[in-house]
Amino acid sequence: MADSDVRFVEIEKLLSCVHCGLCLPSCPTYLELGTEADSPRGRILLMRALEEGRLRPTPEVTRHLDSCLGCRACETACPSGVPYGSLIEAARPFVEEHRPPVARFLRWLLDSVLTQPTVRNVATAPLRLLAGKPWTARFARATSLSLLGYAAALPEWRGVTPLPPVIEPDRELRGTAVLLTGCVAHSSFPQTTVSIARLLARAGVRVLIPPDQGCCGALSLHLGNDTRSRDLALRLSRHVSEDEADWYVTTAAGCGAHLREYGTLLPNDSGAANIGAKARDPLDLLAELGLPAPQRPLKAKIAMHDPCHLLHGQGVKNAPRELLRQIPGAELVELAEAEICCGSAGTYNLTEPGTAGRLLTRKLADIRASGADIIAAANPGCLLQIRSGAILQNMPVQIAHPIDLLARAHGLGD
Ligand code: SF4
Ligand code: SF4
Missing domain, CATH: 3.40.50.1860 (Rossmann fold)
Structure with a gap:
């Protein structure tokens, strides 16, 4: 099949699934919902039918793809090496185009709020008054409102501790890490970013914190906006790609996994390839380097x-x-x-x-x-x-x- 015939993903990738079902017990949505269409195998069949044009992205089909968490537990379980994560990531933008306009707008709005630091800070300002307060927790329990539960679960707002652009290591230099601070993780849990910077310095790492960082694009991709996701990745690559960096670290595992894909997402950008090759979970790095x-x-x-x-x-x-x-x-x-x-x-x-x-x-x-x-x-x-x-x-x-x-x-x- 010529590239131009591909709707959203090469059919060979979908055909790599042999429908053995060994992934089913690992799939959280299959465990909870118990339906084949909410399992990895079922969703792969749906994606194949969409790719071959035998099925349209009706609300019913979209619902089964939406119910996928993108957790990739099926990838770990699959003996045939089916790249499920990249399949669902390719399918999401395709079905996005077929959603009703109101649903598309709401998802676009959520994407815009979460991925733009200034918009996010303005939109979430009221949450800061509620964050981490004991009375917010009591009110959440009394009303059973999950949004209030999230507000109560945030740390009490004490502002974002400014980090210097460079933190020198406390002991003999073991390498240099770029710390990512542009995402919702840093706005919500700023103390964790400060903690990892100090721990890395204690392990002998020189920590670079480039200014004016943005989102890595993981959330946009999850919401089916691949264009915006690529734009954000390109912007981040221009801002933070450093020749002297040995590692790129973030306190958000979701962002860390996405950074590892940068080389594939932006194959013509050397900065993105550099980030993708050097993305590293900071706990994994600390365990390797050792701490006192x-x-x-x-x-x-x-x-x-x-x-x-x-x-x-x-x-x-x-x-x-x-x-x-x-x-x-x-x-x-x-x-x-x-x-x-x-x-x-x-x-x-x-x-x-x-x-x-x-x-x-x-x-x-x-x-x-x-x-x-x-x-x-x-x-x-x-x-x-x-x-x-x-x-x-x-x-x-x-x-x-x-x-x-x-x-x-x-x-x-x-
Ligand atoms: S995704 Fe892998 S484990 Fe699951 S049915 Fe297909 S081949 Fe089997
Ligand atoms: S990514 Fe997670 S939720 Fe989606 S099919 Fe795989 S195991 Fe199930």
Whole structure:
């Protein structure tokens, strides 16, 4: 088939699925909804029919593709190497064009608010008054409003600590990292960015923080806006690509996984190729470089929730556990279904609240059964989702980014 005949993805990629079904038990939406069309295999068949023109993107077909979290658990499970993540990412912009105008506009609006720092700061200003306040949590429980739960789950707003453009290492230089600060993760959890900068410096890393950064484009792609996603990636590449950088790091696992794809997304941009080749999860990097022994004890049972874009998107599982185990007094326990999505998944909890809520309920039941005092989740979206659920259900459990737990143990955090 000539390239011009391709609707959204090369048919060969879709044909690589042999319909064995081995991915089904790993798929969170199949586990919850139990329908073949909400499984990886079913969605691949739908995408194939769309690509071959045998099916139109009707609301019914779009609903099954929308219900996919993009968590890529099926990719980890698939013995045939089906690149499911790139298939669904190609299908989303295609179905986007066939949505009713109002739905398209609302999704465009969400994309614009989340990916433009100035617009985002103005639009979310009222949230800052509610963020992290005990009365917001009480009000959220009384009304069962999940939006109030999210507001209560945010850290109390104390402004964004300005970071210098360069942070020199505390010990012998091991390399240079560019720290990304342009995204919603930094606006929502600014202290975590400060914590990782200090931890990297402690590990011997020179940290560069270029000014005027923007979003990496991951959220736009999730919302089916591939043009905007590429524009944002190009802009970021122009602003932050540095020859002297050894690594590019972000506290958001979803963004980290997206950065790794930059070389494929922008094949003609050398800056993007540089970022894609050097993107690295900061916990994975810290585990490799090593940190001095943490001095401050934390007597608590800690369980890890594995964010999809850390585990399935970047193949990182042991590094955060290894680092947390070094904290004196910390006892690591395993969480059942730690690898199953919590329902956050980029903007999924906003666009698909029903299924996201079911997955959150499942996660909270696993957390209760674990007996953990603290759940560590290395992605701001997961933090917000699980913490909001714990607040609404008045559960006595703390939900924290492992970076913040480590920073406190090293005397570097709040
Ligand atoms: S995606 Fe992979 S595991 Fe799932 S049905 Fe297809 S070949 Fe089998
Ligand atoms: S990406 Fe996640 S939700 Fe989507 S089909 Fe794969 S396992 Fe299921």
